[in-house]
Amino acid sequence: MRTTDLGDGLTVSAIGLGAMGMSAFYGASDEAESVATLRHAVDLGVTFIDTAEAYGPFANEQLIARALGDRRDQVTLATKASAGFDDDGTSHGRDGSPAYVRRAADRSLRHLGTDVIDLYYLHRVDPAVPIEETVGAMAELVAAGKVRHIGLSEVSAATIRRAHAVHPLAAVQSELSLFSRDVLRNGEKAVLDELGIGFVAFSPLGRGVLSSGVRSLDDLAPDDARRGLPRFQPEAFAANRRLVDRVEALAAEKGATVAQVALAWLVGQGVVPIPGTRHRARLAENAGAVDVELSPEDLQRLADALPDDEIAGSRDGLPVREGADR
Template sequence: MKFTHIGIDRCQVSAVALGCAGMTDLYGQRDDQESIATIHAALDAGLNFLDTADMYGPFSNERLIADAIHDRRDRAFIATKFGTLRDADDKQKRGTCGRPDYVKSSCDGSLKRLGIDTIDLYYQHRVDGAVPIEETVGAMKELVEAGKVRYLGLSEASVATLTRAQSVHRIDSLQTEYSIWSRDAEDIGVIDYCRQHGILFVACSPLGRGFLTGQITSFDDLAEDDYRRHSPRFQGENFQKNLEVLAELQAVAHAHGRTPAQLALAWLMKKQPQMVPLFGTKKVKYLRENLQAFDFTLSEAEMQQIAKVAPESAFAGGRYTDELMKLLNA
């Protein structure tokens, strides 16, 4: 396992992170036994960076991680998030919240559900446009001072917001979607900003929310409660066009004896070696397959092949609906 660091004290974290969201909802049926086995396999492989949020489940994802790490807390670096509201009964998204009192109560709730004394990395999941970022980060700073949180992060935030946030307290990590099929992080300058300011960039959904694995070949492959059914990229003509691009990527991968998922992860590490890919899986088989992507480096010729078949504009449709996209990069 390769490692990188976070914070001014250069805490060591694995150079790849495991996203646990799909273990409890969002991506079809759950299997707690297999999910816990996957977390254990990740820790045994040296991957210590586990990512969750209070809204996953909602709330049940943090409890699942608690079950998985209760006897191996010292081997896990836990990142969780607050700020995206979901109703506990019907699980519908209810907006965002960055009020200081909510920040503090959310932290206490996460600590209890995770069964830990300190959250290693605490993110604001989405910026709340109704609350000045200085107020939100001020409350997060108090959590650090109280010993409840070690490092602070933002998710899908703009350079302007990062700059304002850092006037209150150091931001140690930015989590934003970035992959072969989601390249807008390059255009808005956040990758360069993080590099310049020593902020760990965590690239979530590096496998295109599962699309780049090649396992989704039809809209009907998505379960009825799979949120990707509402994503523009998985619908109608967009989906068909994206399948055509994927076929080209699969051909490149297979020509070199790799899976499309391995190709996508290796592309990210070659493109931006100073960031942490955050991929999600709930199966030991796919965890081990994905980790093999870090055993090789793509050549310049291979990168050129990928650029030819999957340029920045290749994939059709937005990451989210227009309404949700307005919440990003605030």
């Protein structure tokens, strides 16, 4: 596995692993297989592991501690302050106050079984708290040695500039895939490139549609949260699967899978994708994307295969205001 630089001196594996689905939102999972997948990731060099306090809540951080506690020095751990959670998991909505950021970081350290978090994100901006105050508290965590690098998630270009002026950001995480390219036109990716901040792409496989794992809605568990998303409604899903057929044709030319080509497209945009999986076989497939070579012409052909005006349904059903925090 190759490595790549994000920002603020942080180097990570070129493809990471999003651990969310091992503990939340996508139906029941097999903990033994999840642990085996996390450990196999390290063996493959997929050492950039992404979690958040909201995944469970707390259960995902604790799972990672159980799986990788003895291999802590081999991985780059990223987690997020997500919302105003009490210790029992009760949420009170977004909370970007300095007091909460400090409390959440200490709790994540305990749950992860570590004395330092490599990359600590603010999961979503709290509109009631100036970003300067939140990032100021995160900077204090860096000064205290509890956090090595900081980042934000799903934020506007303007917020990125304000935050970066307080303390250097190593990364910003937002959704980016062949199915979701908002950040390429709303100024977010452009300002990251300008400021030398890394981009981390979550849901890089369109929440599984750009893979062989979700070919039918029957592939989703009854309690899978994706069933409630606009793109997973029957008519939209069928339309989007027809678009994936175009990607399959391009992948066949490269002797690769749809997932590998979709991830290679992201690597070609200069970002670090963190595809989520709960299975070792899928993990190995995703890791193989670094060996897929795409020319500039290939990158454009893939983008052209999925025109924005042919993609059915919004990505998460939330109202979108161009250039605004989500």
